[in-house]
Amino acid sequence: MKKIKIAQIAPLWIPVPPRTYGGIELMLSLLTEELVARDYDITLFASGDSKTSAELIPLTEKAIWLQKGLRSPHAYISLALQKIYSHRKSFDLFHNHFDFFTFPLCLTETIPILTTLHRPIDPTTAQAYRAYDKIKFCAISEDQRQSAEENDILIAGVVHNGIIPERYIFREAPDDYFMYLGRINKEKGIVDAIGAAREAGVKLLVAGNMVGGEEWNYFLHEVQPLLNEENINFVGQLDFNEKVRLLGGAKALLFPIDRREPFGLVMIEAMACGTPVIAYRRGSVPEVIKDKETGFIVETKEEMAEAIKKIDKIKRQDCRIRVEENFTLKQMVDKYEEIYRKII
């Protein structure tokens, strides 16, 4: 039987997989590897510094955020569109992870384009999405599907992100600290995480990075002044092994998210290590965490501080099991296969 040919289109900002931070790129790397293992003919359109066992067609030499002195990313993206377009006849399906940038590809040809929505839906952007009525959309949580449908975007399927639990070392007995891991910006809630840790009088390890001037400014003015005490320890960006080691050692991951989070990969990464998650009730959080079983879902900083104090009530084994039963790569790819088959 002829193999099904699928093109995966990556965002070009950072490589696939990411060197440090980058949930979309991590998920895309796992998806691509698993599809190759399942005997699909996969091509990955991504930045040239990406690594994959699929065929790589580089759209830029290096990931855009890693280039020095780049003045016009839009010209790059326009060039990338042209390159994808020139290969359009080679595929049965485009699976797009690069937001709206590739939507113009649907204007002439009949090759189906499935777009996974990796980011929160905002009503203004949704207007533009709706206008491309040939694009099929996939959500990464039920809450995101609801958010999309509130904006009249039709969703072809919901696929939770999945990971390979075996790659995360389970720790029954953690060390004596809590952890924040993610971009250092307002939406991800770093300031509340620090506030809650201080209020509860516990140690907090802060890992993450800043992208762009706005986040650097936020870091310099709002976050850095809070890091100057021995209980709040900033460790910067982590590679995969370092991330697993530190997540596993944490008593809990603090996730005081201040936006309608579409999934939140870091929550399942933490739970895979046995580490419970204390999160604000926004977006996908109630789908991912089981309140009082694999962490706590709270509404305020004060409640987060309270939850920190009773974290020992959570059985770390339950966290691991939640991931093994609900958020594995195998489950994710099974779901995508189903959707691919429906579309092709």
Added chain:
Amino acid sequence: MEKKLRIAQIAPLWITIPPLKYGGIERIIAMLCDGLSAKGHEVTLFASPGSTAKGKLISVFEKPLLDANIAWSNPIWNLRNLSLATEMANQGEFDIIHSHLDLWTLFFHNLTKTPVINTMHNPLYRTNADANKDDRLRLFMEEAKRTNIVFISQSAKNQAMLEFPANRARIIYNGSDLSHFNFNPKGGEHFVWVARMNKHKGVENAIAAAEKLGVKLLLAGRIDPTQREYFEDIIKPHLNDQIQYVGELTENQLSDFYGPAKALLYPIEWEEPFGLVVTEAMACGTPVIAYRRGSMPELIEDGKTGFVVDSNLDLLVEAMKRVDQIDRTLVRRQVEEKFSKGKMVTNYEKAYYEILNNEN
């Protein structure tokens, strides 16, 4: 007689067409829509709501992007604008698409059989030194040979450093609406400088020359937030009775600003692709003294409608002393003949017909 055309004009979405205040590209597009409509063509303008240029207005978003606080770096609505025009073209609604979105457009001609023509309003690169590794140049090289490109001066075309296939690249100068610029046969004793407040627009050179010669100089133009410090630190200390800054002028005020001047000083420090203020001043009969950069030798006839000098302060001052030799009638006439709105509209119309005849 050739048949009338159905023309799509794709405009940037940041402000309206024409603009309420500053916006050279937007003014050119408005003139083009008005002029083509007056000639009986069916113009569809893809632009923001509130645009009043003649033609059928289609807006993909509910207000100008600048009013909606959408970041310059977010291309979603420009992509949508181009996509909608392409979709409509593919349903047979247009004979030709004329895009003013520069580099973003270049990919889209692949998506339609309707001929596309692109006016490159902005310079392709800041300097030639970094041009070879410039991603914009790469994009341009890949797409430009297969589509139709208009440069707004020979100088801008030379900057592209490319050999173009015959009939693919054209030069069409920007036009000014002469009815907005009154001829002033006499001029006056002071000099003027108009541009956005910026070092590469030569404001420091103009001031230095006026100080050296001991003449009056009036400066006008917008100060962008990013240039506020430059203005405060470098320009403001020079201001006094002789050197004055009058602020940003509206289009209605420009004519009364240019007309009474002895000459416009334009000692620029970059390869300016056109320079609308030069032809606008000339439309009022006011000669222009410019540095030999970018399009200046094409716009100004040295010794006849102004002076084009090498980038040197003494040469600039020398030219200012000789400016009375210029016949202001000839200055106005040059704009009527080469840089009028009517001339520009006719040139674009001719280009459309040539392209359509080549493709059929």
